[in-house]
Structure formats: structure tokens, C-alpha cells
Amino acid sequence: MFDLKELEAFVSVMKSQSLTESARMLDLPKSTMSRRIRQLESELGQALLRRESNKLIPTEAGKLFLHYAQEILDLAGNGRSALDELKQDVSGKLVVNCHDALLRPWFGPLMLEFMNTFPGLEVSLKTQIAPPGLEQKDGLCLWLGKEPETGMNCEHIGTLHQSVYASPAYLQQHEPPAHPSDLACHRWIGLGSEEQDGVEFWHLNEGRSKPSLANSRLKVDRLFMKVDAIVNGGGLGLLPDWSVSRRESHHPGGLVKCLPEWQGPSQGIYLLYPHGSLTRRAQVFLTYIRQSLPQEWLG
Structure with missing residues (x-):
């Protein structure tokens, strides 16, 4: 295992080409710098520097090793930064966009729990109506639907299955559908443009x-x-089974599943976040979300 102080001395001399200048920048005695480089060369079994006039010139081995030495120092620095962030309080402003279908039954209460856990946090919570686009590169987002094409990381965290539902009053006045083809005879309630190309249903025995x-x-x-x-x-209309289940637990009897043996199209749930390094509060929030997913989403 390489000594980071030896690597730091070597990289510094490679950049300055002067032992004296590097010793000054690192606030070390010149003799200490020289000793660290000799120890590194001894560990490697090869000379990394040679003196030419008043400069230290890298050998072929020195040129080759410089890249790896710098990578090791960068990795160590990133590790220290990550550990330092763990010491920091989860505070500051967090911007979150959430699909409205997830907001009321699950995410809203969850967000309040998260804020109570971290009282120094300030949250800006917005409803995400349109699919996130390539221009959206900031903030965090919970999206329901097709996987969006966006300039952010897109992590699939769950799936909602959908079925056809109606009210008891509607079914008292209309013959319940026995097959998806019967839906053409019923009033259909659509959501945005998601169903403009039709809806495909699936049956275990009868296919699609x-x-x-x-x-x-x-x-x-x-x-x-x-x-x-x-x-x-x-x-009649398609609704996520999970959403109906949550509603029925508070308002029982309001919805009846039609065509129970036919499965409607599923909807993916996606967690979107920026590429690159994230703030401590964003990291903690993403972990909190992943650990709080309803079991029904994962089946």
C-alpha cells in the first residue's frame, strides 16, 4: 500500500520540477521531501526522477506512474470529502417534484416525516404534471408513467398495476363489461394523452x-x-390498484373492479436525480425514499 504523503511529494515535484519549490508549497523541509521520494522509489523498485541541470526530470517510469499516483490521491480526497459530509447536518433547501398520483396517498405524508426527522431542512415540493424532459437537470423528481427521456439519472423503483373500475351506481344502471371489447359500449374516462392510442389488456388464458x-x-x-x-x-376508467386500495381503506365501497381477470397496462415509478456529486441532504433523501417504498410496488 502506497503512503499518501510519499505520493503527494512525488506528484508535487513532477508538477514543479523543483524539490525546493515543492517543499515550499507543502511547507516541508527539503530533506523530508527528498526522503519521501526515495522511499517511494524503493517501494516501486524503479527510479522515478533524475536530475538534469537544476531540474528534476521524470524517467519513463515516473511519467507512467504519475497518472496512477494522481488517481490514488484524488480517490483518497473524494473519500475524505464523503466522510466529512457524513458529519454535516442534513439542512438547507431541497427541491422535489412529484407526480400527483403519488403525492396525496403516499409521498405527502412521507415528506412530512422526513422533515420532522431533519428539522433544519427546507423543502420546495411541486406537482409534476408533464413528463420530465431533457431540459430538466436539477432537483429531484418522482415520476409515474413511461420512462422519461431526461438529462438526469432515472432509477426504476417500482410498478403500479392498473385495472378497470366503476362506481356501484354506474353498474346498477349499465351492464358490467364481461370482456374488454364491451368497453366500447361504456362511457370511458381517460387521463391526458396516455390512452389516445388505445389500451391493451392481458388475460392469463385469453392473451391480449x-x-x-x-x-x-x-x-x-x-x-x-x-x-x-x-x-x-x-x-369506467383505468386506475392503479394500489391507489384504489389506499382510497378504499378510507372511503370503502366507492369503487368496484370490473374485468377482474384482465390486467391493464402497468405504470413504472421512477426516481430522477442529477448526475454527478449530490448534496448530503439529497443523498439522505434518496436513501429515505428507497427504504420507504410500499411493498405493493415491488411485486
């Missing part, structure tokens, strides 16, 4: 089906508006 949803009279851009429209008898 992609029915017509021509009777889509209402399209909304927020999940809670879609839920409200379905609960109030506006028609």
Missing part, C-alpha cells in the same frame, strides 16, 4: 386484447379528477 374506446367523453389531466369522475358515476 386492445378494445376500441371511442366513447371517451371525458379526459382529465389529474388522477384525483379521474377518480372523482368515476366515483360519481361518470363512467
Whole structure:
């Protein structure tokens, strides 16, 4: 294992080409600098420097070893910085964007728990409506849907499965669908542009089906508006099973699953964060999120 002080002396002399100048910059006696370089050369079994006139010139071995010596020093410096950050309080401002479907039933309460754990933290929480784009490179984001093309790290952390739901009142007035093809006869409530190309369903025995949803009279851009429209008898629509389960635990009987043996398209859940070094508060937040994921997302 190389001595970091010996590597530091060698790299400094390689840059200055002067033992005297390097000793001055490192605030060390010239004799100490010389001894450290001799010890490094002894460990390597090769001369790294040779004297020419009043300068120290690198040998071929010295030129080759310089790159590795600098990498070792950089790695050690990064390690020290990382350990120093662990000593720091988790404080300052944290900017987080979250898809609205995750905000009310899970992320909102979780964010309050996180802030109570770290009282020095200031959070700016925003609803993410449109998919993050290539221009979005800052802050942290929780997204639900297709994997976005973005200029950030995109980590898949879970999946939500979807089914068709209706209200009991709607099903009392309309014949429940027995097959996805029957959905063409029902009022369909859509969400944004996600279903403009149709919806594909899957059955264990019957395979895939992609029915017509021509009777889509209402399209909304927020999940809670879609839920409200379905609960109030506006028609049928796709909803995440997990979201319905959370709602039913507080408001039982408002939604009924239709076509229970048919699985709708799944939605991915993604954690987005910038490339490169992250602040201590961002690192702790990401770890907190990963450790708090609902078990249903991971199945």
C-alpha cells in the first residue's frame, strides 16, 4: 500500500520540477521531501526522477506512474470529502417534484416525516404534471408513467398495476363489461394523452386484447379528477390498484373492479436525480425514499 504523503511529494515535484519549490508549497523541509521520494522509489523498485541541470526530470517510469499516483490521491480526497459530509447536518433547501398520483396517498405524508426527522431542512415540493424532459437537470423528481427521456439519472423503483373500475351506481344502471371489447359500449374516462392510442389488456388464458374506446367523453389531466369522475358515476376508467386500495381503506365501497381477470397496462415509478456529486441532504433523501417504498410496488 502506497503512503499518501510519499505520493503527494512525488506528484508535487513532477508538477514543479523543483524539490525546493515543492517543499515550499507543502511547507516541508527539503530533506523530508527528498526522503519521501526515495522511499517511494524503493517501494516501486524503479527510479522515478533524475536530475538534469537544476531540474528534476521524470524517467519513463515516473511519467507512467504519475497518472496512477494522481488517481490514488484524488480517490483518497473524494473519500475524505464523503466522510466529512457524513458529519454535516442534513439542512438547507431541497427541491422535489412529484407526480400527483403519488403525492396525496403516499409521498405527502412521507415528506412530512422526513422533515420532522431533519428539522433544519427546507423543502420546495411541486406537482409534476408533464413528463420530465431533457431540459430538466436539477432537483429531484418522482415520476409515474413511461420512462422519461431526461438529462438526469432515472432509477426504476417500482410498478403500479392498473385495472378497470366503476362506481356501484354506474353498474346498477349499465351492464358490467364481461370482456374488454364491451368497453366500447361504456362511457370511458381517460387521463391526458396516455390512452389516445388505445389500451391493451392481458388475460392469463385469453392473451391480449386492445378494445376500441371511442366513447371517451371525458379526459382529465389529474388522477384525483379521474377518480372523482368515476366515483360519481361518470363512467369506467383505468386506475392503479394500489391507489384504489389506499382510497378504499378510507372511503370503502366507492369503487368496484370490473374485468377482474384482465390486467391493464402497468405504470413504472421512477426516481430522477442529477448526475454527478449530490448534496448530503439529497443523498439522505434518496436513501429515505428507497427504504420507504410500499411493498405493493415491488411485486
